[in-house]
Amino acid sequence: MPLSGIRILDLTRIISGPYCTALLADLGAEVLKIESPESGDPVREQGVIRDGISWYFANYNRNKKSLGIDLYSPEGKALLARLISACDVVVENYRPGVMEKMGFGPERLKELRPDIIHCSINGFGDTGPYRDRPAFDFVAQAMSGFMSLNGAEDDPPLRAGPPISDLIAGLHGALGITAALLRCKQTGRGDSVNVSLLSSMVSMLSFHASNFLASGVVPPRSGNDHGIAAPYGLFQTSDGQVAIAPSNDGVYHKLLDAAGLSHIRERPEFNTNALRMERRQEIKEIIETRTREHSSEYWIQRLNEFGVPCGPVLGLPDVFNDPQVKDQEMTITVNHPGHGDVRMLGFPIKFTEAQSSCRLPAPELGADTQDVLMSIGLKAAEIEHLQDIGVISTTRCTSA
Amino acid sequence: MPLSGIRILDLTRIISGPYCTALLADLGAEVLKIESPESGDPVREQGVIRDGISWYFANYNRNKKSLGIDLYSPEGKALLARLISACDVVVENYRPGVMEKMGFGPERLKELRPDIIHCSINGFGDTGPYRDRPAFDFVAQAMSGFMSLNGAEDDPPLRAGPPISDLIAGLHGALGITAALLRCKQTGRGDSVNVSLLSSMVSMLSFHASNFLASGVVPPRSGNDHGIAAPYGLFQTSDGQVAIAPSNDGVYHKLLDAAGLSHIRERPEFNTNALRMERRQEIKEIIETRTREHSSEYWIQRLNEFGVPCGPVLGLPDVFNDPQVKDQEMTITVNHPGHGDVRMLGFPIKFTEAQSSCRLPAPELGADTQDVLMSIGLKAAEIEHLQDIGVISTTRCTSA
Missing domain, CATH: 3.40.50.10540 (Crotonobetainyl-coa:carnitine coa-transferase; domain 1)
Structure with a gap:
């Protein structure tokens, strides 16, 4: 040891x-x-x-x-x-x-x-x-x-x-x-x-500190939204919520593809992360119209297949029964x-x-x-x- | 090194x-x-x-x-x-x-x-x-x-x-x-x-995990309250809020003394942490009637003198100007x-x-x-x- x-x-x-x-x-x-x-x-x-x-x-x-x-x-x-x-x-x-x-x-x-x-x-x-x-x-x-x-x-x-x-x-x-x-x-x-x-x-304090020290702009509390990325957060499904975290444009495109929303890629108002940050609620709602159509389990499997980081929000009973936590x-x-x-x-x-x-x-x-x-x-x-x-x-x- | x-x-x-x-x-x-x-x-x-x-x-x-x-x-x-x-x-x-x-x-x-x-x-x-x-x-x-x-x-x-x-x-x-x-x-x-x-x-997950594994009881989200101690949390002052954390009966008594509430010590309904947990809101309000009378700065100084852990909730500008953080x-x-x-x-x-x-x-x-x-x-x-x-x-x- x-x-x-x-x-x-x-x-x-x-x-x-x-x-x-x-x-x-x-x-x-x-x-x-x-x-x-x-x-x-x-x-x-x-x-x-x-x-x-x-x-x-x-x-x-x-x-x-x-x-x-x-x-x-x-x-x-x-x-x-x-x-x-x-x-x-x-x-x-x-x-x-x-x-x-x-x-x-x-x-x-x-x-x-x-x-x-x-x-x-x-x-x-x-x-x-x-x-x-x-x-x-x-x-x-x-x-x-x-x-x-x-x-x-x-x-x-x-x-x-x-x-x-x-x-x-x-x-x-x-x-x-x-x-x-x-x-x-x-x-x-x-x-x-x-x-x-x-x-x-x-x-x-991580990047919140760096950004504040560089800019003097005080970071707000952002709940389950990400301070510097959109879309991001908890998305409603037919039976619960899934945490979805597309960290960059490539993963954002994968999310759109997985949700059958590839056409949104062309929409200029969502073309960059900065633009999406301004229309955070709008892009989230577009994605949620799709995620609401299926169960959390469906989306977790599908999004992972497409390479989009996501997962359920688990309480302690499910955490300690989770096959990965057990593994x-x-x-x-x-x-x-x-x-x-x-x-x-x-x-x-x-x-x-x-x-x-x-x-x-x-x-x-x-x-x-x-x-x-x-x-x-x-x-x-x-x-x-x-x-x-x-x-x-x-x-x-x-x-x- | x-x-x-x-x-x-x-x-x-x-x-x-x-x-x-x-x-x-x-x-x-x-x-x-x-x-x-x-x-x-x-x-x-x-x-x-x-x-x-x-x-x-x-x-x-x-x-x-x-x-x-x-x-x-x-x-x-x-x-x-x-x-x-x-x-x-x-x-x-x-x-x-x-x-x-x-x-x-x-x-x-x-x-x-x-x-x-x-x-x-x-x-x-x-x-x-x-x-x-x-x-x-x-x-x-x-x-x-x-x-x-x-x-x-x-x-x-x-x-x-x-x-x-x-x-x-x-x-x-x-x-x-x-x-x-x-x-x-x-x-x-x-x-x-x-x-x-x-x-x-x-x-x-710390004691939340231990308590859940021992009892099967799923811990609730408790916001700024403590899962297993009361009184505890953010208390209103005349100009803001102070985080106060009396961790045991001894510190609870010090808090009462500092707040001019020594007579509450005798109240049987607040006599143990378990009883106070049941009347969390009530004991908090009693203390807040006093904390509202003075500024956050007053209470931070007074409570620390009495040995009660407490402090202000600081945003990043105040954190990086804080004399202790600088020290x-x-x-x-x-x-x-x-x-x-x-x-x-x-x-x-x-x-x-x-x-x-x-x-x-x-x-x-x-x-x-x-x-x-x-x-x-x-x-x-x-x-x-x-x-x-x-x-x-x-x-x-x-x-x-």
């Missing part, structure tokens, strides 16, 4: 950080998830709980080990120092400055492990006027300009359904860490990596001892040789405390003492 | 692939962008063109070199083979099977370069019933279930404004390639990496000889040691053909001949 032999100390909770470290765990890293001995990651209690386990927690914490350690206690801090020395990477999603307050600022980290890679994931970045503000996915979606582009033109700015700020920050973190590991292998040097929800979302194994089933089988999302990055798999189900709180501490050299008596004084927990319900 | 010394052959065009290779170029890789000698990447002509350059193209092709090569000709294919031998990574976003048809299937790639890393980015994956379908961002948003979660409850399913399927597939590709490079450094072995627009978007250098200005200064998005992954920078502006079509071909051992006469017969272009307008 790509990250075999890499040990990651994971101080994160909720989504952005645990998603980042789940990506790294799926790539083969050994991830040590440090949790408070009493309650652990709050996500353990969030989302739908089935047979005593949150499937949301199970999804984002597969392939990880859990250590219950009270990081407020001096003994817990001493343990953390020993663990850092034994790890290649430390990931945290505290607010900026918290690591310093805990006694683990950049200098200390380097002292403990000269080639450490430290990744911080936070709301606004390590510097700047908002660095100390509390952050949340929704706020980053709002402040990044993303919401100003999401929604129909006459509707208010709209948050995306999934927590994409968290997820994209997590992806950026995983990419930054993996890149830093590659550099470390070649130079022996560690590095510090920071990603933020806000910058992650700003970097998703790509985008759900997997993982047995969690004591909780039965848990279905979760699969692996979106497919390797031919170094395939990802679920080697470990999401851990019980503190399940790996003892094994990991012994592996870094603690004696059984020492571990027992730490448990007696409440600094560590080794299983969910038996912390002293 | 993390990817210094890594040479990437880039056969991609439009967004998903060029974004993937831009991420790798920003991390220090040498990216050789192969373009058709006549017209190059279609994005050269897309978006707002200013002083003869598409700012959209400039953004996604910084730090790259351009080679104009006609890959339909036998001489062009022979050149491609020599280039592959000299590269660590090949990235392409053709439809599945096109590389084989061109004569560059997996066996041939390995023959040319035993430890090659081959990354394919496509719509639906390398296998499965839809593998040969044409793909497009919008179609992946529709078929992945993402659109079923995006939008207000009573509105139709909605595409996200930015092309997030392309972008997330590009991110997955960059992560997969970097991970494969790390494995190659340790084992000497190459690998094949595939990412698709569809699987990338399915993997963004994080999320736009940069790059001089393009002949085209003046181009503003573009900055780097969302911040390294302390191995900082990203714009080492090269986006290249003119074919600007680096000659230099790169000489660097892999072609003689000047050979290059001149290839140019004479139209197989390569060395500058935009002088192909034979």
Whole structure:
């Protein structure tokens, strides 16, 4: 596996950080998830709980080990120092400055492990006027300009359904860490990596940003229409809607041919994309008179035969029954001892040789405390003492 | 830089692939962008063109070199083979099977370069019933279930404004390639990496997927409300709206205190998140009676002081003037000889040691053909001949 032999100390909770470290765990890293001995990651209690386990927690914490350690206690801090020395990477999603307050600022980290890679994931970045503000996915979606582009033109700015700020920050973190590991292998040097929800979302503005910066023209929300192409959007069929996306003149012509509208090719008022943008509603209606005559299934097959990108708008039940989604194994089933089988999302990055798999189900709180501490050299008596004084927990319900 | 010394052959065009290779170029890789000698990447002509350059193209092709090569000709294919031998990574976003048809299937790639890393980015994956379908961002948003979660409850399913399927597939590709490079450094072995627009978007379904898989309950579109938390959303102020995101009971209490509504804490009908979800509109109105009394700026300052995540909904002009976005250098200005200064998005992954920078502006079509071909051992006469017969272009307008 790509990250075999890499040990990651994971101080994160909720989504952005645990998603980042789940990506790294799926790539083969050994991830040590440090949790408070009493309650652990709050996500353990969030989302739908089935047979005593949150499937949301199970999804984002597969392939990880859990250590219950009270990081407020001096003994817990001493343990953390020993663990850092034994790890290649430390990931945290505290607010900026918290690591310093805990006694683990950049200098200390380097002292403990000269080639450490430290990744911080936070709301606004390590510097700047908002660095100390509390952050949340929704706020980053709002402040990044993303919401100003999401929604129909006459509707208010709209948050995306999934927590994409968290997820994209997590992806950026995983990419930054993996890149830093590659550099470390070649130079022996560690590095510090920071990603933020806000910058992650700003970097998703794509051509909207480029066009605005070049022209000063503020892009409108365009709903299901494309900002710079027409026809485009959802088209009514006899039994539903189909998303059709002709990306250029060639595909536009294929769409006309497939719809039996080849004669429209000659119409000068629709001759260029710019002209069609001006008559967006008109060209859409012409095409819809045809698409309404047959079912969605008919059109999806016919348009694909003609080379026109299109597809149905699926809800989650149809997504997870879709033959392509199944072929790509985008759900997997993982047995969690004591909780039965848990279905979760699969692996979106497919390797031919170094395939990802679920080697470990999401851990019980503190399940790996003892094994990991012994592996870094603690004696059984020492571990027992730490448990007696409440600094560590080794299983969910038996912390002293 | 993390990817210094890594040479990437880039056969991609439009967004998903060029974004993937831009991420790798920003991390220090040498990216050789192969373009058709006549017209190059279609994005050269897309978006707002200013002083003869598409700012959209400039953004996604910084730090790259351009080679104009006609890959339909036998001489062009022979050149491609020599280039592959000299590269660590090949990235392409053709439809599945096109590389084989061109004569560059997996066996041939390995023959040319035993430890090659081959990354394919496509719509639906390398296998499965839809593998040969044409793909497009919008179609992946529709078929992945993402659109079923995006939008207000009573509105139709909605595409996200930015092309997030392309972008997330590009991110997955960059992560997969970097991970494969790390494995190659340790084992000497190459690998094949595939990412698709569809699987990338399915993997963004997050807790919506987990909750659905656990319960069978189909999550509704919830607009700006949160699927599992209340109060939450956009709140009217005296001069606009503020996004407020209290993620748990503790933050809910802070919100009440900040709004002078501490007495609401005692109200049993709002005592738990589950109860508030049932009376979502009621609790929202109670809070809005207060937020309407002051400006957005007032509330953003006050709520942040109390530790409540919140922020304004910004349009692009305000985003790019925002002091935090400026502090994080999320736009940069790059001089393009002949085209003046181009503003573009900055780097969302911040390294302390191995900082990203714009080492090269986006290249003119074919600007680096000659230099790169000489660097892999072609003689000047050979290059001149290839140019004479139209197989390569060395500058935009002088192909034979």
